[in-house]
Amino acid sequence: MKERLAPLFVGIVLVEILTIAGLYWMGVHFS
């Protein structure tokens, strides 16, 4: 069966964007 990679890649990029957004929020909220 052919491996479907696109959803995994989107997931990784999404998690990274959310993590960076979370870190940004942390900096703003707790400053």
Place this chain on the structure above:
Amino acid sequence: MSWIDWAVVAGYLVWVVSDGVRMSKRTNEMEGYLLASRSLPWWAVGLSVMATQLSAITMVSTTGQGYAEGMKFVQFYFGLPIAMIILSVTAVPFFWRAKVYTAYEYLERRFDSKTRTLTAFLFLLSRGLSCSVIIAAPSVILSIVLGWNLTLTVLAIGAPTVIYTMVGGVQAVTWTDVKQMAVIVGGILAAVIVLIVGLPDGMSVGSALHLAGAVGKTQALDFRFDLTEKYTIWSGLIGGLFLSLSYFGCDQSQVQRYLTAKSVKEGRQSLFMSAYVKIPLQALILLTGVLMFVFFLFNKGPMLFNGAPLEQVRTGARAAEYQTLEREYDGAFETRRQAAVALASSDGNDQATLQSFVAADAGLVAVRKRATALVKDATKADYDDVNYVFPNFVIEHMPVGLVGLLIAAIFAAAMSSIAAELNSLATATVIDVYKRHMKPEAADSHYLLVSKLATAGWGVFACVAAVYAAQLGSLIEVVNRFGSYFYGSILGVFILAIGIKRANGHGAFVGLIAGMATVWVVATYTAVVFLWLNVVGAVVVTVVGLLVSELTRVPIEKRK
């Protein structure tokens, strides 16, 4: 340290060695010993990839950075998830399907022997030295903080690792990495819980982070584009991407992890684990450091955490000066503590209270800086303090039992990295040097024996070099910097190999030398920070490699 803590550390060592040896199967043949007969599940390989990257230096140094500078260092890892995506469609299928033992073996198939030999040599040189540093750095810290003998500490970390790596090969490395990751994460979580429980009565984690945030320690992101600034979002995303591509795609200590996976799919999934988990894990380790900062706002720590040279200063010609600084520190600590209490009990909008806390913290930091300068001046030697904050907190403030767990976690972090490096050093030594240049035709059992001897040989070298490296503190930094000189350049060679069909062996070889020379010039004569050197190296190798390939291309009619 209590006997319970000793028992925890001893129990960990016995468990990890016996388990490593017990879990190894079919190690009586080369493929089983070096590649686990390509049979391991993705989650074990994924944890091994993470455990290899996370060394004891990361553990004590990252928490120390969190304490001193806050969350900024997390940006270093921003390029990693993107690198994993790229590698999952390039390096993983290429190496796995090529059925190679080492990444450098592939370079000979694609280019020529000289390119393979040079890259393998660079790997052996840098990883051989870094292996000794990985043993030396935590050994120095633990021997100072716990008062242990340095050589015995090196042996306590190095000897068990050499034994299970030599006996069980890559399977022992992987299965112990799985357990070691559990010990490391368990240790970090235990430290976080102790730090949260240790907050003053009535103080929430949110209030604690507000205190840390008041002096900028919760600011993780720096959006400035400045090539001389160590950690910015751009150096992390771009420089970190190139560094991760090189480390996970071209460094045998990592390539060998996913070569042991059952299939290409499982190899990919093992890298995806890091892509998802690495940044949150590093953020948690840094947060531990930030919480330690809050802890030491209310609990008085020493003026300087690295106590090794302090006796010499206290009894030397500058003793009176140092005593004066200690008295100033006592006052500065009390002023800051009161300011922290005032700020925590205010609603957070009181600017005067906030300013007085910021000023009090700056006052205490200034005293510590003057003390550091005094120690450096009095001892005429380098002085590192940041790496001692976490071990000091563990020994002085963690409850009995958990001290042992955290020491075991530091051991685990060191041992997991050392084991993978010894295993990959032995593989490259046997496959790229011994079998390629010295004895090409021999029985499988012969190469297996040489692999075990090579593991032991590199282990002994790493331990002996570690004892010397530990005595020459600055050597550790030199070795760390040394690797960054050719990391990007080696990546450039693999870009030519995998991505550019027109590239040839001459191009790759000349490009590699040009890349390393350029990186050396940029690193020596400019203030560009090391993460960008990876980009410089990779780009120069690719461009020069392509040009030389074009110039040395033999026309088709001449080939006939």
